[in-house]
Amino acid sequence: xxxxxxxxxxxxxxxxxxxxxxxxxxxxxxxxxxxxxxxxxxxxxxxxxxxxxxxxxxxxxxxxxxxxxxxxxxxxxxxxxxxxxxxxxxxxxxxxxxxxxxxxxxxxxxxxxxxxxxxxxxxxxxxxxxxxxxxxxxxxxxxxxxxxxxxxxxxxxxxxxxxxxxxxxxxxxxxxxxxxxxxxxxxxxxxxxxxxxxxxxxxxxxxxxxxxx
Numbered sequence: 001x002x003x004x005x006x007x008x009x010x011x012x013x014x015x016x017x018x019x020x021x022x023x024x025x026x027x028x029x030x031x032x033x034x035x036x037x038x039x040x041x042x043x044x045x046x047x048x049x050x051x052x053x054x055x056x057x058x059x060x061x062x063x064x065x066x067x068x069x070x071x072x073x074x075x076x077x078x079x080x081x082x083x084x085x086x087x088x089x090x091x092x093x094x095x096x097x098x099x100x101x102x103x104x105x106x107x108x109x110x111x112x113x114x115x116x117x118x119x120x121x122x123x124x125x126x127x128x129x130x131x132x133x134x135x136x137x138x139x140x141x142x143x144x145x146x147x148x149x150x151x152x153x154x155x156x157x158x159x160x161x162x163x164x165x166x167x168x169x170x171x172x173x174x175x176x177x178x179x180x181x182x183x184x185x186x187x188x189x190x191x192x193x194x195x196x197x198x199x200x201x202x203x204x205x206x207x208x209x210x211x212x213x
Contacts, residue, residue: 082115
C-alpha cells in the first residue's frame with residue numbers, strides 16, 4: 001500500500017507538470033531565456049568627420065624659387081567642432097607634377113587643440129596640375145579631401161591666384177562708354193561676362209546704367 005501511494009503521488013506531480021507546460025504553450029507565451037551574467041555588446045555611435053581647407057587650395061607653386069603653399073586643414077566633427085588628436089595624412093603621387101613632404105610622398109601628423117594640421121611641402125621640377133590627398137581618421141570615423149595645386153615655371157614665388165576682376169571695374173570699357181557719351185553718340189554697348197550679359201544704353205544728354213551701385 002505505501003508503494004502504491006508513492007507511485008500515485010509521483011504520477012500526480014508529473015501530470016501537474018505536463019498540464020503546466022501545455023498551458024504555457026497554448027497561451028503563446030515564449031519560454032524564458034536562460035539567465036546569463038555576460039554583458040550585452042553595444043555598437044558605439046559614430047559621426048562623420050569634415051575636412052576644411054584653410055590654405056593651399058588652388059595654390060600656384062614656383063618651380064623657379066622652389067616655394068609652395070603648404071596645405072593647412074582643420075578637422076571638424078558632425079557638429080562643426082574642432083577635433084583634437086585626429087590622424088591626418090597628406091599624400092601626393094610620386095611621379096609627374098607634385099612634390100614631397102620632407103623628401104617623402106606622404107606625411108602623417110596629428111591635429112592640435114584647434115583641430116588643425118599641416119605639413120611642409122616642396123614642389124618638384126615638373127610643371128602641371130596635381131592634387132594632394134588628405135585623409136583624416138579618428139577611431140572608426142574618417143574623411144577624405146583633395147587639395148588641387150599647380151607647379152608653374154613662370155611664377156616667381158608661390159601664391160594664391162587672384163580672384164577675377166568684376167567687369168564693371170574695367171577702366172577700358174568705361175573709357176569707351178564715357179567717350180561715346182561725351183561725343184553725344186547714341187549707342188548700345190554689350191559687356192559680356194561669364195555670369196552676366198548686361199546691356200548699357202547711351203543716348204545724347206546722359207548715360208543711364210541700371211542695376212549698379
